[in-house]
Amino acid sequence: MNTKTILPVVALAGLALATGSANAAIMATDVIVVDLGKTGQLTTSTAIANWNNVARDNPGSNVFTNPDVIISDAIRYSDGGATGVTMTSAGTSGIGGLVITSAGAAASFTSTGVIPDSAQIDVSFASSSASAFTFANLNSSLTYNLEIMSLVDSGTARNANDITVNGTTISIDPNDSPGIYAFNDISVNGSNEIVISFGTNSGAANAQHINALELTAVSEPSSELELTGFTYDPSTGASEVNIKGSPGTRYELVEDSDLDFSTPDQNPVPLTGVTLGTQDGNGVITDSFGNATVQFNLGTANDATFIRAESAP
Ligand SMILES: [Ca+2]
Ligand SMILES: [Ca+2]
Numbered sequence: 001m002n003t004k005t006i007l008p009v010v011a012l013a014g015l016a017l018a019t020g021s022a023n024a025a026i027m028a029t030d031v032i033v034v035d036l037g038k039t040g041q042l043t044t045s046t047a048i049a050n051w052n053n054v055a056r057d058n059p060g061s062n063v064f065t066n067p068d069v070i071i072s073d074a075i076r077y078s079d080g081g082a083t084g085v086t087m088t089s090a091g092t093s094g095i096g097g098l099v100i101t102s103a104g105a106a107a108s109f110t111s112t113g114v115i116p117d118s119a120q121i122d123v124s125f126a127s128s129s130a131s132a133f134t135f136a137n138l139n140s141s142l143t144y145n146l147e148i149m150s151l152v153d154s155g156t157a158r159n160a161n162d163i164t165v166n167g168t169t170i171s172i173d174p175n176d177s178p179g180i181y182a183f184n185d186i187s188v189n190g191s192n193e194i195v196i197s198f199g200t201n202s203g204a205a206n207a208q209h210i211n212a213l214e215l216t217a218v219s220e221p222s223s224e225l226e227l228t229g230f231t232y233d234p235s236t237g238a239s240e241v242n243i244k245g246s247p248g249t250r251y252e253l254v255e256d257s258d259l260d261f262s263t264p265d266q267n268p269v270p271l272t273g274v275t276l277g278t279q280d281g282n283g284v285i286t287d288s289f290g291n292a293t294v295q296f297n298l299g300t301a302n303d304a305t306f307i308r309a310e311s312a313p
């Protein structure tokens, strides 16, 4: 039986074979932005690109059922493609009746920039009860940056309250402008979810306000060079591997005959394609998160091949 193994020199972790998936899945660098608000104030302009709107035409009451799948398949900001991510409301909340005008250009998300007026102007709402929003069907191999805009105008007094995201709690006051709160490098829980929880507010001065949300998928922080997700087709020799290294860095794959089971060696291994990162001759330049996915052909003659990635500026 003709089999090949891949043995990265730099790191041995994570050599599971890629299984592939026909379903939409969130990928590193994907960004999901959500406008919680009113029908008639959607964020849909083509100049603004691909927002997810959760809009209700009955503001001021608890219009979300419990639970309520308010987004069934979130689209990514870059191209409107499906991510498979869902967003569910739990507890007692809905869409508020307030009109918010005070933040303007000061309210900005890290990945997508200034938040459009149509997203700033309206808010989700919980009076005094506990409530939560859950992003589900996330990729557990990634971490996530979550930014929440929670702002009402200063003339509309609201009490501070706590937001907890997967175990991290911060106190916010919706009267503080521009009202952007960040939770960075969040790992998913055991159910591949990120849960945003708001506590009760005994002051009955509104327990939850969210104007808009931004969820950005990032790679796991890594200071080492890794090869992961190797696949090989023994009938054709077609192969693929993921490189995780430093952002914007050029790497080549090197096949070596040092251990006598790879003949002849190829330096660098010719690339037949690049599906993540930018191909540069027979090298690849990683994306802004340090990731690249490359295709190449190892042939069908050898029983094993020894390959490593090398930085090759
Ligand atoms: Ca809106
Ligand atoms: Ca909104």
Ligand SMILES: [Ca+2]
Binding pocket: 157, 158, 159, 160, 173, 174, 175, 176
């Ligand atoms: Ca306040």
